[in-house]
Amino acid sequence: MNLMETIHLHKNDFSKTERKVYDYIVQNPTAIETATITKIAELCQVSTSGILRFCQVLGYKGYKDFRFDMLHYLHQEHVEVNSENLFDELTSKYLSVIRxxxxxxxxxxxxxxxxxxxxxxxxxxxxxxxxxxxxxxxxxxxxxxxxxxxxxxxxxxxxxxxxxxxxxxxxxxxxxxxxxxxxxxxxxxxxxxxxxxxxxxxxxxxxxxxxxxxxxxxxxxxxxxxxxxxxxxxxxxxxxxxxxxxxxx
Incomplete structure (x- = not known):
């Protein structure tokens, strides 16, 4: 069972606050790659204590341990994209935003x-x-x-x-x-x-x-x-x- 499957398995175990964290991470798992616990708390609109409780429900001591496993999961799930095609795609998106x-x-x-x-x-x-x-x-x-x-x-x-x-x-x-x-x-x-x-x-x-x-x-x-x-x-x-x-x- 991978980490995302474990998170889904505990869906009904989360409190109302922890459910906000669940909803955000399920939709934006890559945010964990660069975000501190304070930043994730802001994005989820909860306190840092809410993030810690979410991690503890999953069996982790804290956010650092959870983030380590999430990074491992994301790297396993990563599908390599042709760098040239990705560059062109991202460039087009940035230009579209500027327009x-x-x-x-x-x-x-x-x-x-x-x-x-x-x-x-x-x-x-x-x-x-x-x-x-x-x-x-x-x-x-x-x-x-x-x-x-x-x-x-x-x-x-x-x-x-x-x-x-x-x-x-x-x-x-x-x-x-x-x-x-x-x-x-x-x-x-x-x-x-x-x-x-x-x-x-x-x-x-x-x-x-x-x-x-x-x-x-x-x-x-x-x-x-x-x-x-x-x-x-x-x-x-x-x-x-x-x-x-x-x-x-």
Missing amino acids: QFNNIDQNKLNQLIKQIKNTKNIYIIGVHYSSLPAKHLVLGLQDLGINTYFAYDYMQASHLYNTIHEDDLLIYFSIEGNQNNVSRFFDLTNASKNTYMITLNPKPKLLIENTLILPGYTLSKQSIVDLQSIVVIFVELLLNMFHNTLKED
Whole structure:
């Protein structure tokens, strides 16, 4: 009996919380290859304790042991694909996503650019892989003479969030737009009108009025890592558009 068969066998043994983990892993087993327990908890919208209990129901001491066996299972099940064909297929998918950038809400994008230009205090948060485009925006704005406050993990963000005032601008990067782990450290559900979320998820659990939805969510689910390249491209577009407004002054 392989690992996935064992997981299915215990389906009725899981609690409501553990069932969320079951549902996600059955649909996205390759996510285990690169994700930490914290990241998996965020994706499943449960606590890390929920992940541990899920692993223990399966007979493991913890996530590390479960992940080891999952990697072994995935490598056994892997079907070798012609690398040239895979490259062409992935390239086509990425190009298709980029062509969909025209569907981004440009009114909301222009509104964000205006607020970056006119707001004194700008806060930028991105956790795990989302810290990459967030940091890219921080450095890009710094090069343009705009200082920002930046956090790249939940604990750091919770302290930073306590210093934000109503008139400050907050830009939050999250591929999934989940609220479970976020709500444990700071409350974005009551965020001010000056809060923006950048996400790939067209139906995020975290509901923020100013949400910019980027294309590529389906492709991101197929990738072994979150599709931050798309978000980085968006950040570069944002920076160039912002720079253009400076030249107009």
